[in-house]
Structure formats: C-alpha cells, structure tokens
Amino acid sequence: MxxxxxxxxxxxxxxxxxxxxxxxxxxxxxxxxxxxDYVFPAESFESIEPEAAFFFFGVETRLKEGHGTxxxxxxxxxxxxxxxxxxxxxxxxxxxxxxxxxxxxLGKRGSRENWGKLPALAEL
Numbered sequence: 001m002x003x004x005x006x007x008x009x010x011x012x013x014x015x016x017x018x019x020x021x022x023x024x025x026x027x028x029x030x031x032x033x034x035x036x037d038y039v040f041p042a043e044s045f046e047s048i049e050p051e052a053a054f055f056f057f058g059v060e061t062r063l064k065e066g067h068g069t070x071x072x073x074x075x076x077x078x079x080x081x082x083x084x085x086x087x088x089x090x091x092x093x094x095x096x097x098x099x100x101x102x103x104x105x106l107g108k109r110g111s112r113e114n115w116g117k118l119p120a121l122a123e124l
Contacts, residue, residue, distance in 0.1 A: 010062040013049075013051055013062060014067055017050065017068050019059060019101060020101070020120075021046055021057070021099050022044070022102075025042060025099075026043070045118075058075070058079070059071050059072075059074075059101055060077065068103075068121075069103070069121045069122065081096070102118060102121075103120060104119065105119075
C-alpha cells in the first residue's frame, strides 16, 4: 500500500523584503530574537526580518497567495508572542497593538521622520 506524504510546512520566508515596525508606545522596547537584541525606539520605527516580525508580533508573511507581498496576523503566533513578552491583559494588548507594521522592499528603510511616507507592499 503506497503512503502519501503531505507537505504541511509553510512556504519559505520571503526574500527581498523587510517588516518596518513603528513603535507608537511612549517607551522604547528592547526585544530579543535568535541571539540578537532588537530596539524599537519610542515613536519611531525600525525595519526587521520577516522571521523576527513573526516571533515578536505574530505577523505572517509566508502566505501561499501573495508570498512576500502581503501579510496577516496569525492569531496563534500572536498569542505566543504576547506570552513571551509578558503582554497579558488589556494593558498588554494595548501595548502590542501600538506597534504599526508595514511590509517594505529591502533597502527601503527611509529616514526616521518619514515612516508615514515609506511605500508599503502591505500594511497592518
């Protein structure tokens, strides 16, 4: 009897894009992923890899439709991220929701003052 193997893995992480995160909170956020510190300055933005955005914010960019050009919030990954960061309750939800997110082409970091003008492939 033949055995059918199903590929249930998501597509690979998209290349050539970054996730630009604007921290609208009044305080800086220092988060750690894969042995590296990521600083999100208050009321400013930082561009990070799609893998880090998934780990920190539950942002999924590995979509079958729109791979590397669209993104969504994965509810299970978002719950895990909130648990890791201790962002529980209403205050934690408000804190994590104050991070605004854009998917941008690699190299489109822009200046710190012009996040609103940064061209986005997708935005959450």
